[in-house]
Amino acid sequence: MNTGNGTRILVNEVATRDGFQMEGRFIPTEEKIALVDRLSGLGYAKIEVTSFTSPKAIPALRDGEEVMMRIARRPGVVYTALVPNLRGAERALDSRVDEFNVVMSAGESHNLANLRMTCEQSFSQLSEVIALARQAAVPVNVSLSCVFGCPMEGEVPPAAVLAWIERFAALDVRGITLCDTTGMAYPTQVQAVCAAALERHPALDFTAHFHNTRGMGLVNTVAAVEAGIRRLDMSLGGIGGCPYAPGATGNVATEDVVHMLQCMGYDAGIDLEGLIGAAAQLEALVQHELPSQVSRAGHRLTRHAPPADFDDIVARAKARKEKEQA
Numbered sequence: 572m573n574t575g576n577g578t579r580i581l582v583n584e585v586a587t588r589d590g591f592q593m594e595g596r597f598i599p600t601e602e603k604i605a606l607v608d609r610l611s612g613l614g615y616a617k618i619e620v621t622s623f624t625s626p627k628a629i630p631a632l633r634d635g636e637e638v639m640m641r642i643a644r645r646p647g648v649v650y651t652a653l654v655p656n657l658r659g660a661e662r663a664l665d666s667r668v669d670e671f672n673v674v675m676s677a678g679e680s681h682n683l684a685n686l687r688m689t690c691e692q693s694f695s696q697l698s699e700v701i702a703l704a705r706q707a708a709v710p711v712n713v714s715l716s717c718v719f720g721c722p723m724e725g726e727v728p729p730a731a732v733l734a735w736i737e738r739f740a741a742l743d744v745r746g747i748t749l750c751d752t753t754g755m756a757y758p759t760q761v762q763a764v765c766a767a768a769l770e771r772h773p774a775l776d777f778t779a780h781f782h783n784t785r786g787m788g789l790v791n792t793v794a795a796v797e798a799g800i801r802r803l804d805m806s807l808g809g810i811g812g813c814p815y816a817p818g819a820t821g822n823v824a825t826e827d828v829v830h831m832l833q834c835m836g837y838d839a840g841i842d843l844e845g846l847i848g849a850a851a852q853l854e855a856l857v858q859h860e861l862p863s864q865v866s867r868a869g870h871r872l873t874r875h876a877p878p879a880d881f882d883d884i885v886a887r888a889k890a891r892k893e894k895e896q897a
Contacts, residue, residue: 575837581616581802582779582829582839585822586853588619589654591811592629593821595778596616598856600634606856608641609849610824610827614840617649619672623659638870651712655686659815660700670745671704672817673697674714677732678721681752685716685814694738701742714780718764720755722817729764736768736775746776748804751791751821758794765798780804781823782811788823789831796837803828808850808861826850830870843870 587607591598607620620642626633633858644650651670654663663671675693682690682870693808697713704711736747749765761779770775779795779802781788792803810823827845832839842867850866878884 574749575832575835577836577838578658579801580796580832582614582825582837582841583617583619583651583802583804584610584615584807584825585619585780585804586807586810587795587826588622588632589804590633590806590808592622593810593812593814594857595712596858597631600637602856603634604641606852607638609845609852611643611645613842613845615648617651619651619653619668619804620668622653622655623662623666624653624655625659628647636666639663639668639794646743653714654700654704657699657703659807660703662769664703664709668709669698671709671711672714672748673700673711674716675735676716676721676752677681677727677735678717678724680723681717681721684723690735692804693829694735698742701744704763705743710827711742712746712778713739714742714750715739716750716752717755718749719751719757719760720753721755722755722813722819731765732764733771736772740772740775744775745785746778746802747772748778748780749795749800750804751781751782752780753813754782756781756789756791757787758790761791761794762774762798763831765795776802778802778804778838782813782820783809783811783823784818784820792828792831793825793835796832805829805864807846808853808857808866809863810857810861821862824861824865826865827863830865834871 579668587648621638622632622637649669651669651672652663654660654671656674679690695865701711721727779800781791805825805828806822807825810820811821813819827841829839829841854861
């Protein structure tokens with residue numbers, strides 16, 4: 572396994588969209604804004620703030636315009652949002668988003684279940700959104716779901732994934748996110764798909780997006796980075812999921828991934844202690860325990876006080892040693 576040697580990794584936060592949309596409790600608008608503002612100061616490359624999907628479809632994010640308009644924007648941070656269609660694109664433009672994040676699945680069944688359209692219908696609709704973004708000089712990222720497997724169809728052929736990337740690249744999008752939407756990916760598969768995508772389209776900004784459904788989120792992240800991916804989606808506290816994959820869990824936790832990358836010598840540019848503090852704020856907002864590990868355990872070199880009777884333990888051990896040597 573290679574060490575990072577200071578290689579820069581760009582971190583994208585998705586908890587405020589991908590995470591919040593799965594929460595049963597509506598997070599108050601003021602609290603959403605406060606969390607985004609806090610995260611903005613921690614070193615992120617990008618924050619996915621909200622979604623401009625119909626409020627009826629995702630009521631948890633019905634305050635998307637207000638949140639996007641009221642956050643305190645930091646120079647160097649890209650504030651993106653999910654944009655599903657032309658109406659959503661118009662709302663996003665009015666809210667001054669920095670980037671459109673458009674979504675479709677590489678798996679036909681998942682796309683029908685999630686978006687109520689075939690893949691071809693989704694591509695046609697998103698082509699219109701991308702054209703509008705181009706007119707407004709707003710960059711577009713495509714999040715391609717189920718790249719590493721569909722919960723209804725099983726394997727998704729890599730050739731199909733690469734074909735969709737080719738078609739979106741022809742529309743001059745800025746980037747493609749390779750999404751393990753339902754946590755079906757495994758490391759050698761991740762390396763092969765990411766390497767093939769990077770080789771064919773070196774000019775695109777590729778991002779990897781993993782869920783931890785089967786406990787392989789961190790190792791899949793390492794596999795993507797070693798294949799050459801330098802942009803990663805992750806979710807504070809590990810919240811999130813997929814409503815069309817029974818048992819699917821949240822995204823890889825930001826604090827867990829950043830901690831791992833730092834230990835391996837990569838430069839994620841993120842304040843880890845700040846992340847842990849933000850995770851505590853998030854846990855209070857969602858009102859349930861977060862699945863992340865580092866927010867509870869701390870950095871691997873976190874020191875803990877010895878037992879209260881430690882001096883007595885040392886003294887007894889010393890006495891026993893002296894007795895044995897006598």
